[in-house]
Amino acid sequence: MEKLIDLISGQLAQAFERAGYDASYGRASVSGRPDLCEYQCNGALPAAKQYHKAPMAIAEDVVQQLAGSGMFSLVEAVKPGFINLRLAPEAVADYVNQMAVSEKFGLQQENPPKSVVIDYGGANVAKPLHVGHIRPAIIGEAIKRIERYFGNQVVGDVHLGDWGLQMGLIIEGVRDKNPELPYFDPDFTGEYPTEAPFTISELEKIYPAASARSKEDPEFSARAHAATVKLQQGDRGYMAIWQHIMNVSVADLKKNYANLNVEFDLWKGESDAEPYIADMVQRFRDEGYAVESQGALVVPVQLPEDKKEIPPCIILKSDGATLYATTDLATLVQREQDYHPDRVIYVVDKRQGLHFEQVFRTAKKTGIIRPETQLIHIGFGTMNGKDGKPFKTRSGGLMRLEYLLDEITDTVKQRILQNDVITGDAVDEIAHIIAVAALKYGDLSNLATKDYAFDMDRFSATEGNTGPYILYTIVRIKSILAKYAEQCGTIPAQLTILPPQTQTEKDLMLQLSRFADDLTQAYVDIQPNVLCAYIYELSGAVNRFYHETRILSESDPARQQGYIGLITLAKRVLETCIDLLGFEAPEKM
Secondary structure (H helix, E strand, O other): OOHHHHHHHHHHHHHHHOOOOOHHOEEEOOOOOOOOOEEEEHHHHHHHHHHOOOOOHHHHHHHHHHHHOOOOOEOOOOOOOOEEEOOOHHHHHHHHHHHHHOOHHOOOOOOOOEEEEOOOOOOOOOOOHHEEEEEEEEEEHHHHHHHHHHOOEEEEOOOOOOOOOHHHHHHHHHHHHOOOOOOOOOOOOOOOOOOOOOOOHHHHHHHHHHHHHHHHOOHHHHHHHHHHHHHOOOOOHHHHHHHHHHHHHHHHHHHHHHHHOOOOOOOOOOOHHHHHHHHHHHHHHHHOOOEEOOOOEEOOOOOOOOOOOOEEEEEEOOOOOHHHHHHHHHHHHHHHHHHHHEEEEEEEEEEHHHHHHHHHHHHHHOOOOOOOOOEEEEEEEEEEEOOOOOOOOOOOOOOOOOHHHHHHHHHHHHHHHHHHOHHHHHHHHHHHHHHHHHHHHHHEEEEEEOOOOOOHHHOOOOOOOOOOHHHHHHHHHHHHHHHHHHHOOOOOOOOOOOOOOOHHHHHHHHHHOOOHHHHHHHHHOOOOHHHHHHHHHHHHEEEEEEHHOOOOOOOOOHHHHHHHHHHHHHHHHHHHHHHOOOOOOOOOO
């Protein structure tokens, strides 16, 4: 099913051609002045340069060729050469009726599908998720769902921080607390316990204590470094305790991510890249990509056309230690081997821009990935408090994600109780659903690269550009449909949407018709905020239509069924969109 704007452009292209001009000038765009027209074409202006003719004359020629077209109710040329268009009511109704019966509302999917890996989340084991983990989780999940909706084969990888010095610090922290554990006995040959010697709560205390101690106690710091080396060399006892750390941490992380409706296909981490590093580094040496620089091994990535200096990518430090770049490159080796991705998308803090520039250039230069593979860094900004500073607790520390979600859930719950519409056990469940929508929409409605201020009261409001407002719109439609079913029995599976009789009815149809345009833009630009803007406009169109139309008291059964068909389509589109953004709507609010 073609997008409506492409159908309009097709009509314009034919009209330009019939008038003796190049068809490429016949491109439509949504009007910026809906009070004047719905669509417009500016092609006569650039055409005037080629044909040495006044743009107004060209526009009038094209308008003549469109006379009698059943697609438009208004076609006019206006100075200095614009072509203004209004669609015929029958054409709009015909299009939305086609949407209603088409798979994915007529959206054109990728053909052939692409293989995509999305690296998002970036949590560290043995550490609680905090507000800094919200943006990559929310943005990455939305990107993953949108990619899948277009038919791509998508793998979402949490890419855990589960290797390196932090593991050595934890191991030594556990040793000091429980030195008798068999993991620390080099002579132990039996089976290690299956139950972890710590809980997640204890683990989350061990790491910060060990980290702080290492900064003040050189002997403990040396032990932690030595433990890290032993772990990376595969020491049996240290690997066993590392596995306990992983099991306990991942179980807790999965629970917290699930509360945000975030799911990963892969729970791999830096440790999974370790087996690929030695061969990769050796190949870099053998093939001349890597050179020695002040004792370190680096890959130069500066290009002649660069206007600023791009430092070389450090592969090994002077002491032979690996870095994040080494692990990221080895992970790409693994991903190319396992998935042959057409693109790899990283959702990581924008402050890591230089790091990814170095890694991407190294990967391309050394042939880790194919030349046509896209490597994309979606660098996100900071979630700040209302004061414009990074969001923190009242005591000044980083707030845990689960605490923030609890706070916004409590705020929503109090509003639910005040409205006295929902009672009993449903209150907590619905409050959680609305809170997740408030948090996710509040984040996703902003351009990912921009910083934004988290305002709990505004984000949880049911009015304005908020998640709860979108949910309220869906719930309102559900309520109308339920009342219609009570009045008239079951709702037919297919209802014919009649040509609109009022402007608000037509506006709703037009907004629905732009679903494929806006979702495609969100997909191509990798910007979920475009989809948020679309559903906010669609919700506004639904509510204006509701307020000005007597849906349930309409006396004409065919027109009433048309209204029901129209709002049913709106509900389906809205529910699809919020699912792509990673939240859902309750039955009541």
